[in-house]
Amino acid sequence: MERAIAHMDLDCFYVSVERLLNSKLIGKPIIVGGTSDRGVVASCSYETRHFGVRSAMPMRMARQLCPDAIILRGDYEAYTKYSDIVTEIITENTPLVEKSSIDEFYLDMTGMERFFGTWKYAQELRDKVIKETGLSMALGLSTCKTVSKIATNECKPEGKLQVSGQEVKGFLSPLSISKIPLCGAVTTQTLRNMGIANIGTLSRMPLKLLERTFGKNGRMLWERANGIDNTPVVPYSSQKSCSKEITFDRDTTDIVLLRGILMKLTEELCFDLRQSGFNSGCITIKIRYSNFDTHTRQINVLPTTLDHVLIGHVLNLFEKLYDKRLLIRLIGIRLSKLTRGLEQLNIFDQSSKIAPLYQAVDAIKNKYGKNKKGNELIGKALHITQPHNTQALCT
CATH class of the missing domain: 3.40.1170.60 (MutS, DNA mismatch repair protein, domain I)
Known part of the structure; x- marks a missing residue:
């Protein structure tokens, strides 16, 4: 089949x-x-x-x-809200879906031909997404991920294109090698230096020559140029980490500014994890200096999403990593080793007393968003509830 x-x-x-x-x-x-x-x-x-x-x-x-x-x-x-709406529509109407990015989806519709007519059903699903969300969407359908993605790119904007198995080589042959997914600028230039400008020429190149030139990627390039891609549609991949980083308009050594940004990034990540039902057991700090040297340092912690706990670890890591002689271009945080479930609180420590405050803060953010009004309400809640010990919680 x-x-x-x-x-x-x-x-x-x-x-x-x-x-x-x-x-x-x-x-x-x-x-x-x-x-x-x-x-x-x-x-x-x-x-x-x-x-x-x-x-x-x-x-x-x-x-x-x-x-x-x-x-x-x-x-x-x-963007996340609308992406989730589209995801829900597609997953409810297709047996096997892979969300490859916030705005891209692969659907394995193998075997649906006998019941619905695969191409007709795919078009109807696309029309349903457009009608219910108001967003525009392009659709490609073929025998593998590579060809269907290229088909989508060729029919943008708002188009639809089916490439059957018999049509694959004829469809790919005249296209530029830059159309192959994951064929970057360096690889593209190397191929052009070899006299290979289109996919048809690449498909006829000796496989051993491509493997000598590009290593394992040589076989991948040859297979994709010939419309061969057995990569499966993977329906679910658990979240492994979340991160945020900031690139400064001007390189800086302002320690107060850097600390404040680290605290804000940590609070935002913790809020996102709490909304997703995750705890983090590992913190990584990233610093890129003005000379583009990039350094990281990480620490394992007891799984948590409490801002005041993780902020302390973040600031300690920063002090150990930061070279005060150099200007900083970029700074970032990654929380990893994510585990599902709620944090186990000890009724005798401060965390158990602050937990209701986090629930109140999250409720305000969910209602008003991370905007000025929401932040003002959070500030008032923190001042009333914990006037001395929760300064770091305010975003």
Whole structure:
């Protein structure tokens, strides 16, 4: 039986959500990402792509290419909310789904042909997502992940494309080698230096030559160029870690600023973990200096998501890792060794007394969000409940 793998991709997802929230942005050039010159483009509208703007491009370059673009920092809570809505619609209507990113999904629809008509059903599901969310979505359907993803990219924006098993080679052959997923800039340039510009030429290259040049990746490139990809659709992957980091507009040694940012990042991560029902048993601090040297240090702790507990460990790690002679470009935190369940509290320690306060703070954040109004209410709650010992909890 021939496999039937669908790939669904939400077009310009961050931009699409921003336009749902503010209809005045429709039709205008939009860039979502870091607003400083050191920031990068997270997403951009098709209006900006005509000027050469692309995702992962430095914001400074994007501004130069499209000076009239509206630049938005982004509302990641809203993006997560809409992504979850789409995920729920797809998983309720498909037996095997892999969510590969916040806006991409692989669906294994093998065997559904005899009951529904796979292509018809995939189109109906795409239409359902568009109708119920207002977001645009592209759809590709083929015999494997690689070809279905390429098909999706070829029919954007808002298109749909089916490539049957007999059509795979004819479909792939004229396309640029840069269309192959995970074929990066260095690999692409090396192939072009070898005289290989399109996928058809790559598919006819001797496998041993590619393996000598690229090692194990040589076989992967040859197989994908020939439409061979047996990678399964993996329905679930448990969360292993969560992280946050900040790149500064200007390199700094401001110890007060650095401490404050570490505390804020820790509080945000702890809140996210509590909402997901996880505890963290490992903390990692990351520092990148102005010369781009990057250093990390980690410590194992008893699993918890209490801000005041983890903040103490974070600040201690920072003191041990930080070289006070060097300017810092980036700082970040990663919480790992995640375990499901609620933390076991000891009725005789301070944590058990503060637990109700965390519940109140989380309830305020859930109701009002991490905005100015929510933070003001949290500050009042902390002042009334624990005026002396909970300063670090306020975001």
